[in-house]
Amino acid sequence: MSDKTQSPYVTKSVRKMSDGVWYESGENIVQEKAVTIYVNSKELATIVCSPWDLKNMAVGFLCSEGILNDKSKLKSLRIDEEKGLVYTEVEGFENAVSGKIFLKRYINPCCGKGRASFYYSSDALICKLVDSDLKISGQQILDLSKELEDRSDIFKETGGVHCSGLADRSEILLFSEDIGRHNTLDKIYGKCFLEDIPTHDKIIVFSGRVSSEILLKAVKMSVSILISRSAPTELALDLAENLGVTVVGFSRDDRCTVFTHPERIL
Secondary structure, three states: OOOOOOOOEEEEEEEEEEOOEEEEEEEEEEOOEEEEEEEOOEEEEEEEEOOOOHHHHHHHHHHHOOOOOOHHHEEEEEEEOOOOEEEEEEOOHHHOHHHHOOOOEEEEEHHHOOOEEEEEHHHHHHOOOOOOOOOEOHHHHHHHHHHHHHOOHHHHHHOOOEEEEEEOOOOEEEEEEEOOHHHHHHHHHHHHHHOOOOOOOOEEEEOOOEOHHHHHHHHHOOOOEEEEOOOEOHHHHHHHHHHOOEEEEEEEOOEEEEOOOHHHEO
8 A cells, every 4th residue: 555656764874872882874764744735726734744655645634634525526636746735626625514614623522421522623523423343352453463563664664653554353454654643544544435445344453652633533434443552542532432432552462451442352
């Protein structure tokens, strides 16, 4: 799942110290680029990201923000890789509620539970309770986490990216790496949207911290199980509890921690 036409990293000359001895060496450094997305000639957002899979990332971002929910509404998409610009034409954007309230602050109790959870109006508009009978075993959780680690080639070379996988219970089906945690999910979401790949029956395997933003991106994909090698935040767990998402954290080596909705763990 990549449109890399060049190396995802560059090699820099550095000085290193080991056992008290300094020496010259080369270090692989991951690339970073600011990419600005335009919708119907209007500047929408600038995203700092890894400069590959830009088409999938832009589409996934628009889907995640509720701006694009029907593939037929995407009339055109053009990328200027050198300048870091993505131009899209989305039918009905000017009249869509999601377009008008994009990035406006909004504090509202989630699912009537009385706790402030949504920070943006578009999230309150889009996010719905995830209802799924999907279940997974502890060993399958550990196996998927190990597969994610094994596939993280750019991380192994640079240590500078996050990664995500869209999986069924036995294997990772789509894989993405980026300097931004959220970008990895947008790239997967965009590919699924463009290629009509269902996500409601899938699992997200993730390398980074599960923040509220990451949790909401999973909800917008109707994913019911989110597995991470790292920790969740309190707000993310509040959202997960209220929106029906099973969050598994610290999934590495031979251990994991189930934070919400343990009924999905066999």
